[in-house]
Amino acid sequence: MNRMIQSIIEEARAVSQEGHLASYIPALANQPKDQFAAYIIDEQGEVLKFGDYNFLFTLQSISKVMSFMVAAEYLGLHKVLEKVDVEPTGDPFNSIVRLEVAERGKPFNPMINAGAITVASLLPGNSVDMRVQSVTDFLSQITGRKHFINQEVYQSEFETAYRNRAIANYLKANNYLNGTVEEAVETYLQLCAIEFSTEDLAKFGLFLASDGRKASNNKPLISRKTAHVSKALMMTCGLYNASGKYAATVGFPMKSGVSGGVLCTIQNGQIERLKGRMGIGVFSPMIDDVGNSVAGMHFLQSLSEHYQLSVF
Numbered sequence: 172m173n174r175m176i177q178s179i180i181e182e183a184r185a186v187s188q189e190g191h192l193a194s195y196i197p198a199l200a201n202q203p204k205d206q207f208a209a210y211i212i213d214e215q216g217e218v219l220k221f222g223d224y225n226f227l228f229t230l231q232s233i234s235k236v237m238s239f240m241v242a243a244e245y246l247g248l249h250k251v252l253e254k255v256d257v258e259p260t261g262d263p264f265n266s267i268v269r270l271e272v273a274e275r276g277k278p279f280n281p282m283i284n285a286g287a288i289t290v291a292s293l294l295p296g297n298s299v300d301m302r303v304q305s306v307t308d309f310l311s312q313i314t315g316r317k318h319f320i321n322q323e324v325y326q327s328e329f330e331t332a333y334r335n336r337a338i339a340n341y342l343k344a345n346n347y348l349n350g351t352v353e354e355a356v357e358t359y360l361q362l363c364a365i366e367f368s369t370e371d372l373a374k375f376g377l378f379l380a381s382d383g384r385k386a387s388n389n390k391p392l393i394s395r396k397t398a399h400v401s402k403a404l405m406m407t408c409g410l411y412n413a414s415g416k417y418a419a420t421v422g423f424p425m426k427s428g429v430s431g432g433v434l435c436t437i438q439n440g441q442i443e444r445l446k447g448r449m450g451i452g453v454f455s456p457m458i459d460d461v462g463n464s465v466a467g468m469h470f471l472q473s474l475s476e477h478y479q480l481s482v483f
C-alpha cells in the first residue's frame with residue numbers, strides 16, 4: 172500500500188459525500204455509497220491497487236468510447252464519422268437541443284447519448300445480441316475475461332429510458348440510425364450495463380496508451396488512427412460538459428460513466444515505481460450534477476498534480 176497515494180485517496184473519499192447516486196436509473200440507487208477502488212497498471216505489468224479493485228459496476232457512458240472503436244474498425248473510421256462528428260458540445264450527455272438546431276441533426280460526438288445511440292446502431296451483426304456481443308468480445312480480448320450484462324440495471328434503465336427513446340426518434344427521423352429505433356436503444360442500453368472492474372478499466376486504459384495494441388503480445392486490435400481519435404474524443408468530450416475543466420486540471424484522456432467509473436489513459440508518466448505508458452481505472456459511485464464521480468475526479472486531480480501527469 173503506497174502511503175502517498177493512500178493519503179490522496181483518503182482526501183478524495185472525504186469529499187465523496189458531496190455527490191449523489193445516479194438514481195435516475197433506479198437500480199443504480201442501490202450502489203454502495205462508500206466504495207472507492209483504483210487500479211493502475213504500466214506497460215511492464217507493474218500495478219498499484221487500492222480498495223475492492225475486482226468489484227463489478229456497470230460501464231454506463233464509458234462503453235461509448237469502446238463501441239466507437241468497434242464500429243470504426245468494422246465499418247472504417249470515415250464511415251462512422253459520416254454519421255457522427257468529433258466536436259464537443261458543452262451540453263449535458265443526454266441533451267436533445269442540438270439535434271433539432273444543428274445542421275441535418277448530426278450528433279456532435281460519440282461520447283454523448285445521441286452519438287452513442289447512432290454508433291450502437293452501426294455495430295456489426297443483424298440483431299441486438301450480435302451487436303452487443305461484438306463489443307463484449309472486443310473487451311474480453313483486452314481484459315482476458317468474459318463480460319456480462321447486468322440485467323437488473325439494464326431492465327431498470329430500459330423501463331425509464333424516455334429521453335433516450337426521444338433522442339433515438341430524432342436520429343431516425345434524420346436518417347442517422349441503422350435499423351429500428353428500439354434496436355438502437357436496446358443495444359445502447361445493454362452496452363451501458365456491461366459489467367467491468369477497475370482492473371479491467373486499467374487494462375483498457377493501457378491498451379489505449381499503447382495505441383490499440385494488446386499488452387500480452389503487442390498485437391494491434393484496432394488501428395493507430397482509431398486509437399488516436401478515441402483518445403482525442405476522451406480528452407475533449409469524455410467528461411461531458413466538464414471536459415474542458417478536467418483537461419485543464421487533470422490533463423490526460425478520461426471517460427466517465429454515471430455509475431461512478433472513470434477510465435484513464437496515460438501516454439508517459441511515472442507514479443512511484445510505475446512508468447511509461449499506463450492505464451488507470453477508478454470507481455466511486457457518488458457523482459456530481461454533471462455525472463462524474465466526485466471522489467474519483469478529486470483523486471485524479473491530486474494524482475495528476477502530485478506526479479505531474481498532465482500532457483500540457
Ligand SMILES: NC(=O)CC[C@H](N)C(=O)O
Pocket residue numbers: 230231232233264265284328335360363427428429430462
Ligand atoms: N452519462 C452516462 O453514464 C449515462 C449513461 C446512461 N445509460 C444514460 O443513457 O443515461
